[in-house]
Amino acid sequence: MANITLSYLVFPTGRFIGIPQNNANQTITISLGSTVRNLHAQIQQRLPAPFRNVPFFLRAFRPVIIKYIAMREGGNLISDFFDENISTVDVDHIIVEDDVYGYYN
Numbered sequence: 001m002a003n004i005t006l007s008y009l010v011f012p013t014g015r016f017i018g019i020p021q022n023n024a025n026q027t028i029t030i031s032l033g034s035t036v037r038n039l040h041a042q043i044q045q046r047l048p049a050p051f052r053n054v055p056f057f058l059r060a061f062r063p064v065i066i067k068y069i070a071m072r073e074g075g076n077l078i079s080d081f082f083d084e085n086i087s088t089v090d091v092d093h094i095i096v097e098d099d100v101y102g103y104y105n
C-alpha cells in the first residue's frame with residue numbers, strides 16, 4: 001500500500017499542558033496499510049519523555065466536512081480513515097488528546 005503523510009496536533013490540555021509547541025505540531029509518514037495501533041505507538045515515541053506515559057486517543061479530522069472520528073486502536077487500518085489523495089497543506093489530520101476518562105484504552 002501507499003504511504004501517507006499526516007499532520008498531527010497534540011492538544012495542550014490535561015496532562016499535555018506544557019508540551020513544547022515544536023512537539024505538539026508534527027507530521028508523520030506511515031503506510032495506509034498500517035494499523036491505528038501502530039500510528040499511536042509511533043506518535044507516542046515522538047513525544048518528549050515527560051509526556052510518553054500520558055494515555056491518549058487519536059481523532060481523524062476531515063476538514064472538508066468538518067468531522068472528527070475516533071480512531072480506535074483495534075484492527076483498524078489508516079486507510080479506513082484516509083486515502084493517499086489527502087491534502088497536506090496547512091491541515092492537521094490527526095488530533096491527539098489526553099484520554100482523561102480512559103475511554104480508549
